[in-house]
Amino acid sequence: MAETKKANVFTRLYVGNGAFDIVGKRKRWYVLFGLILLICIASIVFRGFNLGIDFTGGTRVQLPATSASGTISVEAAKATFEKAIGEEPTAAQTVGSGASATIQIRSETLNADQVLALKNALNDDLKPNGGTQAISDSAVSASWGGEITGKALIALLVFFVAVAIFLALYFELSMAIAALVAVVHDVLITAGIYSLVGFEVSPATVIGLLTILGFSLYDTVVVFDKVRENTRGLLGLTRRTYGEAANLAVNQTLMRSINTSLIALLPVLGLLAIGVGLLGVGTLKDLALVQLTGIAIGALSSIFxxxxxxxxxxxxxxxxxxQAARVQARRDNLARKAGGEAVSGGDIVESTDDESLQAELRKEKAMAAAAGVPARHGKAGDARRRPTGKKHR
Structure with a gap:
């Protein structure tokens, strides 16, 4: 019984016949995602972000992760840094793998004497391959990260304005506003997750955040296009309300949204595996991590x-x-004729199966006549007949 029920759910998901009342239960989605959004905003305001060296400024020292005696550990590099400078580094990590692996140490800005003392200490204690010449340093200014952030905010603003104008012209104003609400929701939740978990924010993170906006908008436009198709001429009909027609559109595109999201996540997961597993943490990891989070959130927002x-x-x-009042009045009338039982939108659709089949047969006959192919014949009730398994003589 459980397997049959499970199969029915997946069948309805694939067929997209409106089996999932997503729009009708929208208040619960508002509450759920509203709570998540509130937590994320609170974390952004009170906890803040773990900004990388590109935003805070500082000194980056890099040395080979191998020596004549074997692999140099991050803990050993941090201990040497603390002994030479007198304080712990901001961060230390291994980047890459194998013979090309390096250890990156980041700290607050060091002067020339401190950098020289640190290089000598690292060479004396850890003896990396290549000696002192293989140990490099670079000073990073906080202004560069600020410039990247400023340009990203400008790009985000231009994106919002362009999207609002395009959707208002292509669809309508209500859909443009709804799409912007979903995109802002995606940005805030993705940023909030970074704040909650403590992922480091780098310029690659900012770039990745901008890339997920397009994916989220694409999925939303696909659903809205189906909504427009389902609601064309709706004001003159009494079979379903605007909300029910929109819910049907969501169901009809639900499988596509899931498949598109999964296909988009696969290369991102591969990028994340390469960035972390093979190359170590770095730009690829930062880019893949924000895309992984954003694509998942964007897929949910386009639906819910x-x-x-x-x-x-x-x-x-x-x-x-x-129009919704006329739909309800028609259903009440059908309910009275049926003996007082409530009539839902699904019941009305089922009650018009014969009419739909007759229309389908007429259309098929016309197409068959134009193509010179014999058309099928039959009454509406024939479509629901099942073979009995008995032989007729």
Whole structure:
């Protein structure tokens, strides 16, 4: 029984016949994602971010991770740094693997004498391959990270304005606002996760954050395009409300959204595996990590946030309120005729199966006549007949 139920769920997911009432239960999604968003915003405000050296400024020292006696550990490098400078480094990590692996040590800005003393101490204590010449240092200014952040914010603002104008012209204003709400939701939650977990924020993180905006918007546009198709001429119909038509659109594109997200996540996971497993932490890891988080959040927002918000905005229109009232009146009338039982949107769709099949047959006959191919014949009830297994003589 459980297997049959499970199979039915996946079948409905694949067929997309409106089996999942996502839009109808939108208030619970608002509460759920609202709580997550509140936690993320609180973390951003009170906890802040773990900013990398490109944003805070400082000195980066790099040395080979191998010596004549074997591999040099990060702990040994940190201990040598503390002995030479008198304080712990900001961070130390191994980058890369094998013979090309290096250890990067980051700290607050060091003067020339401190850098020279540190290099000599690292060479004397750890004896890395290549000696002192293989130990390099670089000073990073905090202004560079600030410039990257400023340009990213400008790009984000331009993106929002361009998206709002495009969607308002291509779809309508309510959908443009809903899409922007979903995109802002994605950015804040992704940033909040970085703040909560303590992932280091680097310029690659900022770049990755901008790239996920396009993916989130793409998924939302696909759903909205189906919503527009399902709601065309809806004001003159009484079969379903705007919310039900939008929910059907979400169901019809749900499998596509899931497949698209999974396909997009696979190369990102590969990038993350290469960045961490083979090359060590670094730019690839920062880029893949933010994309992995953003794509997952963007897929959820296009389903549970964008379309429900668009429906709420659309239902503020008096015309769609009146159409919803006519739909409910028709259902009440059908319920009275059926003996007082409640009639839902799904029941109305089922009650018109014969009409839909007849229309389908008429369309098929017309197409067959144009192509010169014999068309099928039959009554509406024939479509639901099942073979009995008995032989007829």
């Amino acid at each position: 946030i964008a379309t429900p918000v668009a429906v709420d905005l659309k239902m503020r229109d008096a015309r769609y309120k009146a």
